[in-house]
Amino acid sequence: MTILIDPPQVPWRGRMWSHLASDVSYEELHEFAARLGVPERGFDGDHYDVPAEAYDDLVAAGAVPVRSRELVERLVRAGLRRRKMPGRKMPGRKSVGPRP
Secondary structure, three states: OOEEEOOOOEEEOOEEEEEEEEOOOHHHHHHHHHHOOOOHHHEOOOOEEEEHHHHHHHHHOOOEEOOHHHHHHHHHHHOOOOOOOOOOOOOOOOOOOOOO
16 A cells, blocks of 8 residues: 655635545555545646645554655656646646646
8 A cells, every 4th residue: 555645735715734645556545534534625627635634643644754856756657646627726826727
């Protein structure tokens, strides 16, 4: 099992957020998230958005802390990276239209 978590550094709605992902499978990610009570609504295509206050508990449960760049690189290498849907706003960013 390789569940990854990056530092809580994305501001959104007055909180800081981390990304929780798996470089093995979505099934592994969903099972880990469900076991730890991460809400399904936090799933964002290839990762869960999790608040900073959950970070320590997720690491204690086995999530491996990595830099944000490493998390994305590992998802890409595993073939699990999914691009954002056109027109979907990312936390802390203005929508500028569909991605090319």
